Amino acid sequence: MVRELKFRYGLIFLAGVAAFGWGSTKVLDHWDRNKDPDRLAFILNIPQIPPSVRNLDCNANATTDVIVSCSFEIEPREYDKVLVGWQFTDKEALGKRTLYDLEADDGHVWLMGNKEGAVIAERYEE
Structure with a gap:
């Protein structure tokens, strides 16, 4: 059960990192x-x-x-x-x-x- 939760959270984290990496240029341009x-x-x-x-x-x-x-x-x-x-x-x-x-x-x-x-x-x- 604990391994399954860690795996899910790991996937959510990786998806978030990938989404940020893909859209970060436009987001960062608004900050800069x-x-x-x-x-x-x-x-x-x-x-x-x-x-x-x-x-x-x-x-x-x-x-x-x-x-x-x-x-x-x-x-x-x-x-x-x-x-x-x-x-x-x-x-x-x-x-x-x-x-x-x-x-x-x-x-x-x-x-x-x-x-x-x-x-x-x-x-x-x-």
Whole structure:
């Protein structure tokens, strides 16, 4: 009876370790604020970031205002998905890069990317 209980608890423990190992990357990304996909979703004003986003690196520097910046890479075919959250008023071609710019009542949003899928996004709110 005791051996059977130890075996069951051992299996439960191993299943938990396997589940944590499989899903830990996404869980840990939410704990690591520099890789948190919610920060990027906040900047872009979208509910969820596109699945092909990778190499996400964010930071937030502010004392009284909100300033959040993220750099990331995305599959070029999904680039339009990062533009749907805002009605960008200005679009400017800068060589191989494109700059999208939006001034809002309470701040500013800009996004710069290239055709290879390297993107930098920033959101400022007063």
